[in-house]
Amino acid sequence: MEYLNFKLVISSVLYSVLGIIILMLSFFIIDKLTPGTLWKEIIVEHNVALAIMGAAFMIAVALIISSAIHG
Structure with a gap:
């Protein structure tokens, strides 16, 4: 049990949830701007270019969030 530090596990889960919330919030803001x-264009209209743009945006924001969390 000394190898498993519960304080580190809880902080990792908390930072992960916080990062996911920030990522969803930023996608919502981009969707409104x-x-x-975006969701209708990607799913109903099958707009591949917009799907690639959304994926690139999510990867970029995820990299920013992860670097901010790790310091």
Whole structure:
């Protein structure tokens, strides 16, 4: 049990949840700033370019969040 530090496990889970919340919030903000609905354009209209742009945005924000958490 000395190898498992519960304080580190709890902080890792907390930072992960916080990062996911920030990522979803930033996607929601981008969705409101762009014309139309991103989800509808990607799912209904099958807009591949917009899906790639959304994926690139999420990867970029995830990298920023992870570097901010790790210091």
